[in-house]
Amino acid sequence: MTKVLVVDDEPAISTLLTYNLEQQGIEPLTATDGASALKIIQAEHDQLDCILLDLMLPGMSGLDVLKQMQIQALDTPVIIITAKSQEVDRILGLELGADDYISKPFSPREVVARINAVIRRNQKATQNNSQALFVLDELKINREQHIVTVAEHPLSLTPKEYELLLYFVTNKQQVLSRQQLMEHVWEVQADVDSRMVDIQVSHLRDKLKKYAPERNWIKTVRGFGYQFGME
The missing domain is CATH 3.40.50.2300 (Response regulator)
Structure with missing residues (x-):
């Protein structure tokens, strides 16, 4: 229950x-x-x-x-x-x-x-282990153990930051709107305050850049949303 x-x-x-x-x-x-x-x-x-x-x-x-x-x-x-x-x-x-x-x-x-x-x-984040290990340059995500590292340094992510990162990496190089992020990560409609998305993206971005400050992991595409994995 x-x-x-x-x-x-x-x-x-x-x-x-x-x-x-x-x-x-x-x-x-x-x-x-x-x-x-x-x-x-x-x-x-x-x-x-x-x-x-x-x-x-x-x-x-x-x-x-x-x-x-x-x-x-x-x-x-x-x-x-x-x-x-x-x-x-x-x-x-x-x-x-x-x-x-x-x-x-x-x-x-x-x-x-x-x-x-x-x-x-x-539950979906816990069960979705079809790609056990994701690697992009210094970034590694072990989806079975929920461990994220950058340049071999472990990151302490909240559950929501982890879900957001997984959605970004599974849609690498695609431009994702705030509406898409709210619907697929938060599973709510776009009338919810979009600043919730911006706050979480900003927090995740800061943590990713901590050990690789030269990398722009999450790019803001003005007027559209965000794009992951493009310099």
């Missing part, structure tokens, strides 16, 4: 989410603060399929939870829940490895759809 952790300190929202998850055959776990959430994530890491994480939490914030997950290499997919006024926090959350975001107020049906999309993407 799919298992999802709901982290929110508002009882009404937590109850609404858990009810709708149960109606879809999803087993919900709940936490009302960041510290409790982190303990559950650490204990249930191998069993959790997704985390719904409110950013405004008492004590340890949602952003702090994401930081700790990154430090401890806890790679469970995360959907952050934010108020519309929390744009800066939402961007920081994406930079810290969140897979998606939902703004309050939200539709419970939309939340369930986003969860299912994130879980599908994560």
Whole structure:
């Protein structure tokens, strides 16, 4: 059974989410603060399929939870829940490895759809090992072990950065629009904020260039999108 952790300190929202998850055959776990959430994530890491994480939490914030997950290499997919006024926090959350975001107020049906999309993407990334090793000059990707190296230096990528890189390398030298990236990597339609794509691409680009600064791995094609593997 799919298992999802709901982290929110508002009882009404937590109850609404858990009810709708149960109606879809999803087993919900709940936490009302960041510290409790982190303990559950650490204990249930191998069993959790997704985390719904409110950013405004008492004590340890949602952003702090994401930081700790990154430090401890806890790679469970995360959907952050934010108020519309929390744009800066939402961007920081994406930079810290969140897979998606939902703004309050939200539709419970939309939340369930986003969860299912994130879980599908994560399963597809795990199962898609048809090309076990990808090599492009200094870049190597071991798809069976999820290890990425540049000039023999391992890169620490978030799950979303890893999925984005895989999509780039499997479409090497093609110009990919933001809409294509949102539909194939995020599995959402183009009405979602395209800055989410730009943030993740920028983060991935910086990490790739760390050990090969002379290489322009991801080229911006003005007015169209991005192109990978072309100098």
